[in-house]
Every structure is written in structure tokens, then in C-alpha cells.
Amino acid sequence: VTAPDNGSLRISNDAGNDAGAIFLGAQSAAFPAIYRDSTGLQFKTGDGLNPTHIGAGRIDAEERLRLKEQASSPSAVPSYGMLYTKTDGHLYFLDSSGAETDLLDIVSEILPGNCLSGDAVGDFVYITGNKVAGRVQVTKADITNVSKMPAVGVIVSKDNPTTCDVQWSGEVLGVFTGLTAGRVHWVDTDGTPTASLPAPGADHYLQKVGVATSSDSMVLHNDANLVKRLF
Structure with missing residues (x-):
């Protein structure tokens, strides 16, 4: 020295x-x-x-x-919080109780949800009821039934058949297939996004959900105003 x-x-x-x-x-x-x-x-x-x-x-x-980068989450330490990265490329915060927060989820507004086993990654969903234990209650939107609209977000991952992560805003990356870059997309009859307006028919409610940035990604812009297409 x-x-x-x-x-x-x-x-x-x-x-x-x-x-x-x-x-x-x-x-x-x-x-x-x-x-x-x-x-x-x-x-x-x-x-x-x-x-x-x-x-x-x-x-x-x-x-x-x-x-x-760490392969797994560390153990909690009383009275201390921890900031770290893992091999999935995400940045995390662990509080003293052991609750882990993915900071990328906060930026993208991704929330944990409960869904149905038939709901898939890439499906747009609507709210079915009050939160349960901090998890939003959702299932696939249906443009033929106004009570199952509007779509408020899209499922971006599923841990098991009835739990999912729902993204509400920001850019959804690598979830979709077959999008048309630069085009406005709507909720389709199967709950996925489409660049084409659904065919005319009774009880078809149109909702814009975002603009594609590539064939598999989209900037969300959920418009809660529904338009009923008759012709």
C-alpha cells in the first residue's frame, strides 16, 4: 500500500x-x-x-x-434486497422475504394471471373477474360475444395449463407468427391477431390491438372501443 x-x-x-x-x-x-x-x-x-x-x-x-449471470435464484437474506441477472438474460430483484421480481416484466407491464387450459401463448385475453392472490383472472377473447371483450392483453408464457403471464403494453417479442410488419392488427375469431378484418357477420366486434414490428413481434395498442361489423 x-x-x-x-x-x-x-x-x-x-x-x-x-x-x-x-x-x-x-x-x-x-x-x-x-x-x-x-x-x-x-x-x-x-x-x-x-x-x-x-x-x-x-x-x-x-x-x-x-x-x-446466475443459473438459479439466490436465497433471501433478512433485511437485504438483491439485484442480479440470470442466464435467461433478465435482471431481477429479490426482497428479504424471498419474493423475486423480473424487472423486465415491470418495464413491459407483464402480470401473472390465471387462465384456462385451452388458452395458448399468443392469445388475446379479457378480464373474467377480480384478482385472486394478486393474479389477474383472464381467458381468451371472443369477438362474437361482447361479454368476452374487450381484449386487454396477450398471453406471453404459461408455467402450467392454468397459470400464465399476460403482457398489457410495450413490444411483444417472438410470440406471434405470420404478422405483417407495419400493419394494424385486430383480434381474430380465434383470439389471435390478424391484419385482415374478420368477415362480416352478426355479433362480430372489431378491436385494434397493435401494430406489427416484424412477423413475430408487435407493439401493443389495445383500443377498448369496440365496433360491430355488419357489412
């Missing part, structure tokens, strides 16, 4: 280069360390200076914070 003329504190290793470390405890693999090498400032937790240890983070030379 040296003190250069500019008043700063310099930590280096025995060779005198800039790869020094501050151990938060005894100098062993059992304690975390703050470590600086040629790539930036790193934080190593519970595994000394092993750069491959899961949970290691760093502030690189471009002042970007890097978080090593």
Missing part, C-alpha cells in the same frame, strides 16, 4: 503492478474482496480472487457495472 503525491491510496500486489485487492476479512478464499486488475474494479464474493466465481461483479474500464 502506497500513498502517491496526489494524496490517493494505491494498492498493488508484490510485483508492484495494479492488481491489488482489499479483503473484507482474512486474506483467504472464505472472505469477499474488492479487486482491481487491468479490466476494471471487481467485487469477488466468498471465493477470494477466483474470477470465475459466480456472484462476482465488476465495474469495467468503461464504467459499466457487470453482473455475472
Whole structure:
């Protein structure tokens, strides 16, 4: 440890280069360390200076914070929250009770829901009743029945036959097939989006749901105003 003329504190290793470390405890693999090498400032937790240890983070030379992706969720720690990434590419927050929040879901407004076993990913859904234990109650929209409209979101994933994640706004990525980029899309007779207006018929209620950005993605714009098509 040296003190250069500019008043700063310099930590280096025995060779005198800039790869020094501050151990938060005894100098062993059992304690975390703050470590600086040629790539930036790193934080190593519970595994000394092993750069491959899961949970290691760093502030690189471009002042970007890097978080090593984890294969699974960590355990909760009383009185502390945790911010981390996982191998699915999402950023998460875990509170002290163990409740995990996918921060990407917050940005995209994705909420957990209860649905029917016949509802599929890519189906637009309507609200069937009050929330239950924080989960919205939904099932596939039906343009032939005004009581099953309007569609308020689209199912983007299903954990099991009767639970789903419903996206309400933002861009839905990789969920659909056969969309026409740049075109307005409507709810079709099967609950999926279509760029063509459904055929005329009694009790066909038209609803715009978004504009396609590619063949499998769409920016949602749910219009709750329904138009009944008669001709």
C-alpha cells in the first residue's frame, strides 16, 4: 500500500503492478474482496480472487457495472434486497422475504394471471373477474360475444395449463407468427391477431390491438372501443 503525491491510496500486489485487492476479512478464499486488475474494479464474493466465481461483479474500464449471470435464484437474506441477472438474460430483484421480481416484466407491464387450459401463448385475453392472490383472472377473447371483450392483453408464457403471464403494453417479442410488419392488427375469431378484418357477420366486434414490428413481434395498442361489423 502506497500513498502517491496526489494524496490517493494505491494498492498493488508484490510485483508492484495494479492488481491489488482489499479483503473484507482474512486474506483467504472464505472472505469477499474488492479487486482491481487491468479490466476494471471487481467485487469477488466468498471465493477470494477466483474470477470465475459466480456472484462476482465488476465495474469495467468503461464504467459499466457487470453482473455475472446466475443459473438459479439466490436465497433471501433478512433485511437485504438483491439485484442480479440470470442466464435467461433478465435482471431481477429479490426482497428479504424471498419474493423475486423480473424487472423486465415491470418495464413491459407483464402480470401473472390465471387462465384456462385451452388458452395458448399468443392469445388475446379479457378480464373474467377480480384478482385472486394478486393474479389477474383472464381467458381468451371472443369477438362474437361482447361479454368476452374487450381484449386487454396477450398471453406471453404459461408455467402450467392454468397459470400464465399476460403482457398489457410495450413490444411483444417472438410470440406471434405470420404478422405483417407495419400493419394494424385486430383480434381474430380465434383470439389471435390478424391484419385482415374478420368477415362480416352478426355479433362480430372489431378491436385494434397493435401494430406489427416484424412477423413475430408487435407493439401493443389495445383500443377498448369496440365496433360491430355488419357489412
